[in-house]
Amino acid sequence: xxxxxxxxxxxLRLLISVIxxxxxxxxxxxxxxxxxxxxxxxxxxxxxxxxxxxxDAYLVFSIIKTERKxxxxxxxxxxxxxxxQITDQTGEWAAKEIGIENYHSDRLYEPEINIQIGCWYISxxxxxxxxxxxxxxxxxxAGSGNVSKWLGDEKYSKDAKNLSFIPFKETRExxxxxxxxxxxxxxxxxx
Numbered sequence: 001x002x003x004x005x006x007x008x009x010x011x012l013r014l015l016i017s018v019i020x021x022x023x024x025x026x027x028x029x030x031x032x033x034x035x036x037x038x039x040x041x042x043x044x045x046x047x048x049x050x051x052x053x054x055x056d057a058y059l060v061f062s063i064i065k066t067e068r069k070x071x072x073x074x075x076x077x078x079x080x081x082x083x084x085q086i087t088d089q090t091g092e093w094a095a096k097e098i099g100i101e102n103y104h105s106d107r108l109y110e111p112e113i114n115i116q117i118g119c120w121y122i123s124x125x126x127x128x129x130x131x132x133x134x135x136x137x138x139x140x141x142a143g144s145g146n147v148s149k150w151l152g153d154e155k156y157s158k159d160a161k162n163l164s165f166i167p168f169k170e171t172r173e174x175x176x177x178x179x180x181x182x183x184x185x186x187x188x189x190x191x
Contacts, residue, residue, distance in 0.1 A: 030188065038184050041070045042083070045115045052116075053123035058189070059133075060084075060119060062181035063140070066174065072111050081108035084118025094120050135163050137178050142171040 034040070040061060050057040067085040068074035080087050086094070088105040094117040095103035107113045125136040125144065139147040147163070150156040156165050166172040 033184075034188055038065065038181070038188055039070060040185075040189065042111050042115060045112050046119075049116050049119035053119045055119055055123055055126075056182070058182050058185040059122070059178075060115070061185050062178050063118065063122065063137075064115075065181050066177045072114065073109055081105070082114035083111055084114050084121075086114055086117050086121070090121060091117055130161070132162060134175050134179070135161075137175045138163060138166050138171050141174040142166075142168050146171075 038061075042064070046057050046060045046064075049055075050060045064070055064083045067080075068076075068083065070083065072083050074083070074085070075081050076085055078087070081091070086108050088108070091105055091108050092103070094100075098116070098120050100107075100113065100116070103113075108117070122136065122140055125139045126133065128144065129135040129139065129147075135147060135151075138150075146168070150163055150167065151160050156163055156167060158164050166175065
């Protein structure tokens with residue numbers, strides 16, 4: 001007696017199993033990336049102020065992640081505070097410009113105040129540097145005074161509009177990280 005084995009059925013079941021395993025692995029990986037590596041926190045505030053100041057929300061999320069990984073109580077060694085690492089001086093200036101009442105520097109630890117000021121400031125820099133994102137991010141990190149000096153120096157700028165080299169290593173790395181993180185956010189969340 002001979003038994004006929006239907007290999008087509010086994011192959012089809014094996015193929016379906018492999019596809020299911022791949023989909024599950026993809027979903028687990030996506031969840032890990034979204035939850036732990038590139039989270040979306042304070043989405044309502046980021047959406048509100050990125051729209052108000054005409055910014056890409058993924059850029060704002062990438063700045064917050066790069067600055068202090070969504071820690072609203074963070075303070076840098078230079079005294080910058082909160083989610084978007086705003087200095088007291090920038091906070092006071094911004095609060096006057098955009099009309100934040102009862103402002104004091106400790107309010108920079110409040111996510112809404114910090115995100116509002118951070119979005120206003122990066123928007124102002126993007127406008128100042130004529131939509132040049134790398135130059136604007138360099139100014140956000142190192143200060144617009146430093147960037148203005150660099151743009152006026154042929155070692156760092158060939159055309160006085162674009163930076164060909166950022167002399168501060170921290171700022172160079174910061175700009176790269178924000179741009180890279182923005183791409184990850186777009187890839188993970190943009191549908």
